[in-house]
Amino acid sequence: MPHPLGIALGILSLTAQDPTTPARQDPPASPPIFQPGAPGQPTRTVTAEQAAELARTTYTEADVRFMQHMIVHHAQAVDMVKLLEVRGHSPRVKALGRRIAIGQASEMDLMRGWLQARGQPVEAHDLHAGHGAPAAGGHDAHAGHADHAGHAAAPSETPIMPGMLSPAQMARLAAAEGVEFDRLFLEGMIQHHQGALDMVEELLALPDSAEDTLLSDFVTSVVADQSSEILRMRSLLAEL
Amino acid sequence: MFVRKTLLSSAAALAVLSGAVAAQAQQASVPVVAVDERTRLSDGIMDAGQAAKGLALEHAVAPPPGFFDPAMIFAPPTTQEEGQALNARIQASPDTFSPLALSNTDMALSGNRLFVGNFNGFNAYDVSSGKPELILSVVCPGGQGDLSVHGDLLFMSVEENRGRVDCGASGAGGAVNAERFRGVRIFDISDLQNPRQVAAVQTCRGSHTHTLVPSSDPNVLYVYNSGTSGVRRAEELSICSSGEPGRNADTALYSIDVIKVPLDRPQDAAIVNRPRIFADENGRIDGLWTGGRIGVTSQETAQTNQCHDITVFPGINRAAGACAGNGIFLDISDPENPKRISDLFDPDMAYWHSATFDNTGDKIVFTDEWSGGIGARCQLEDPATWGANLIATVGGDGKLRGRAFHKLPSAQNASENCVAHNGNLIPVPGRDLMVQAWYQGGISVMDFSDPMKPVEIAYFDRGPLDADRLMVGGSWSAYWFNGRIYSSEIARGVDVLKLVPSDMLSPAEIAAAEAVRMDVINPQTQTRVEWADTPDVAMSYVDQLTRSGADAALMREARAVVDGWRAGSADAATADAVAARLTEAAGARGVSAVDARRMRALAGVFERIG
Structure with a gap:
């Protein structure tokens, strides 16, 4: 290796270099960057550019679709909590609802940021075509809002995506009050959260999905948070 | 940082709910998160505004070459031309780095060498002059790169699917891949000019964190491995299979890995046990949380089936596990066979993340990594008992009791990821002080001498990386290492801070703490401090x-x-x-x-x- 840097020096002189090496062109000298081999295999050195390149991760179409869908999914939870604030009964359910809304709203920001940073559309263009979405032909992603769907015909019992509440469920929730609202809210939110867990599971089953570090981190925290919230909601439901 | 598969069941929740409520009720004062000078600091990657009390920043060392992308967000453009060029590049090639892929993570200290983990490998610094000087850079992608050091061996956790046995980045695609590595790597760092990977112990759920556990045999070191990711297929690693215990008694869930390392032949390191530390007295391996027993719903649930982090205190043969759905207390007299003594649940703890003993082992600080570290969880409207520390005490009967919550008392803004994270003790005699990282909430020193009244006595904080957009950054770990606090900043490099006297901390207390020296510090392996008479x-x-x-x-x-x-x-x-x-x-x-x-x-x- 060309760099005679050694720990015996204690404090390394950053200008210490092999005298035969031209020092001027290099940025402030730093130790070589090693890339070890498998156990038993030799170690090699790489350049800073190669080292950073090793961190490059990619993402798949499924990753993008997952993020787009999850934004719509999360928006429904925020809507449900808005209803809870005015129609709910139990302060404990309301407190939990606020926590859910805080979490889901900031995760929506994170997902939008992830998509935008990768030049991907924030809105899912495939949602209206399948899943029996009511606003056929629409180009925005607001079909996740139940009130949007409920103007003309009777609200559909088919959710816009698996794991979401159907427009009819949302309409029943919006019509309920007091303890009955709390019950519908908790049941609905458990179903909703379970849907997110299913979406994550589906994504992870696909080859090469969720290899992007930030995305990988995100889906794992979705699982942790929503799972523990399901637990809490079940406890509350049992006490109603 | 990551968390995965933490599906909790309701039975356990109800079973312990009463105790948890009592924990809250015992708290002397309800913690408050308020606006203070840290709340509205100006943003910037290397030039953000700063606020400090009782701490002074001595050195801020930027990430080394190869550990940041000069064109990406961690090195912001400084001129309009650079900004336009960056925008053009992002537009042209959205297939760019995840900022986390170059994140700094956990740290360890050996002699004068500071080791800093990274999702892309690790770096070592000589800190004998005070200012960290880079002496070694190793790339070996796979995240998170949490590390520990013992003699000439360095241990590193790898959990991502993209990790490869050969430290390469050509990927390890597909559901089954012989080149894939998820587990604990062991490097020989005796020659800094030729660091070598000497062992790579594959595990079923990868390695999220690990903990070194000394044994009575000086030639044997144990490693407790906590894997939190999905279980890999048997075709890839024969000992692995997944599923709930009802259907698969051999499931790789509901256990930790005990790895035995013969120090004279580290290449022979291997898993020797996968203890069922969540089992109940009837031998149910999912004994802590069992779904459906109270019949609330029939939905399938998973349980507390993993630990995120285990901190051992070999001096008292005890360990504290932060295990997703609860905190647990273990007897490690026989390090190969840890036994659970007691466990704790609390409805305000979303995800039990890490554990730190006080100097006697009578108290344990558990942290709650609500939302996994990538969310802004220290905002004014966030409750002060969520994403916080839970101070627990250990009774004479070995039972854990939750006593009080403590959260960073400063409201942070929506673009700052913030939640309780890694820290360790500052050895001031007569007090229990813990320095702790809160991601972009900065660094905070908590006094938990009275477990009912934890209080902040010092802090250091920077403004967000970006005022408008949440970019993940901040302090991953903040540790007291022989007189200084080192902070592993996810995006900005390594910070070195010193304590400065205040009305909450005297010059004598600081001097007494700075006089305590240890040869090796792996924060998850705690040793008892004894103070000399001075x-x-x-x-x-x-x-x-x-x-x-x-x-x-x-x-x-x-x-x-x-x-x-x-x-x-x-x-x-x-x-x-x-x-x-x-x-x-x-x-x-x-x-x-x-x-x-x-x-x-x-x-x-x-x-x-x-």
Whole structure:
């Protein structure tokens, strides 16, 4: 290796270099960057550019679709909590609802940021075509809002995506009050959260999905948070 | 940082709910998160605004070459032309880095060498001059790169699917891949000019964190591995299979891995046990949380089936596990067979993330990594009991009891990821101080001497990386290593901070802490600190007792004894007399347990010099 840097020096002189090496062109000298081999295999050195390149991760179409869908999914939870604030009964359910809304709203920001940073559309263009979405032909992603769907015909019992509440469920929730609202809210939110867990599971089953570090981190925290919230909601439901 | 598959069941929740409620009710004062000078600091990657109290930033070391992408967000454009070029590049090639892929993570110290993990490998710095000087860079992608050090061996956690046995980045695609590596890597770092990977112990759920556990055999070191990711297929690693225990008694869920490392032949390191530390007395391996028993719903649930982090305290043969759905307390007298003594649940703890003992092992600080570290969870509207620390005490019966919550008391804004994260003890005699990282919430020092009244006594914070957009960054770990606090900043590199005196911390207390030295520090392997009899140690107790309103005349006399000792002539007779009065005062009514301990400790010092 060309760099005679050694720990015996204690404090390394950053200008210490092999005298035969031209020092001027290099940025402030730093130790070589090693890339070890498998156990038993030799170690090699790489350049800073190669080292950073090793961190490059990619993402798949499924990753993008997952993020787009999850934004719509999360928006429904925020809507449900808005209803809870005015129609709910139990302060404990309301407190939990606020926590859910805080979490889901900031995760929506994170997902939008992830998509935008990768030049991907924030809105899912495939949602209206399948899943029996009511606003056929629409180009925005607001079909996740139940009130949007409920103007003309009777609200559909088919959710816009698996794991979401159907427009009819949302309409029943919006019509309920007091303890009955709390019950519908908790049941609905458990179903909703379970849907997110299913979406994550589906994504992870696909080859090469969720290899992007930030995305990988995100889906794992979705699982942790929503799972523990399901637990809490079940406890509350049992006490109603 | 990551968390995965933490599906909790309701039975356990209900079973322990009453205890948890009691924990909250016991708290002397409800913690408050308020706006302060840290709330509205200006943004910037390398030039963000700063605020500090009781701490001073001595060095800020930017990430080394190869560990940041000069064109990406961690090195912001400084001119308009650079900004336009960056925008063009992002537009042209959205297939760019995830900022996390170059994140700094956990740290360890050995001698004068500071090791800093990274999702892309690790770096080592010589800190003997104070300013960290880079001496080694190793790339080996796979995240998170949490690391520990023992002699010439460095251990690193790898959990991502993209990790490869050969440290390469060509990927390890597909559901089954022989080149894939998820587990604990062991490097030989005896030659900094030729670091080598000597072992790569594959595990079923990868390695999220790991903990070194010494054994009575000097040639054997154990590693407790906590895997939190999905279980890999048997075709890839034959010992692995997934599923709930009802259907698969051999499931790789509901266990940790115990790896045995023969120190003379580290290449032979292997898993020797996968203990079922969540089992109940009837042998149900999912004994902590079992779904459906109270019949709330019939939905399939998974349980507390993993630990995120285990901290061992070999001096007392105990370990504390932060295990997703609850905190657990383990007997590790036989390190190959850890046994659970007790466990704790609390409805305000979303995800039990890490554990830190006090210096005696009587108290444990558990952290709650609500939302996994990538969310802004320290905002004004976020409750002060969520994403916080839970101070627990260990009873004589070995039972854990939740006592009080403590959260960073400063509201952070929506673009700052913030939640309780990694820290360790600052060895000030007479007090339980813990320095802790809160991601972009900065670094905070908590005094939990009284487990009912944890309080912040010092902090350092920067403004967000970006004022408008949440970019993941901040302090991953903040540790006291031999006199200084080192902070592994996810995006900005390594920070070195020193304690400075304030009304909450005296010069003697700082000097006493700075005098404590250890050869090796792996924060998840705790060792008990013993303080030498020095004037600074004695004055620390005097300062603390004075602060809490002890008898002023007695404190004046004690101070005079210490001053004389410091000047080279301890007054033995007075020291003995003061020691006697301190011992008497410690037994008086109305004296807090904390102050009584300080009085007895000070009396002990005075008796020995008397």
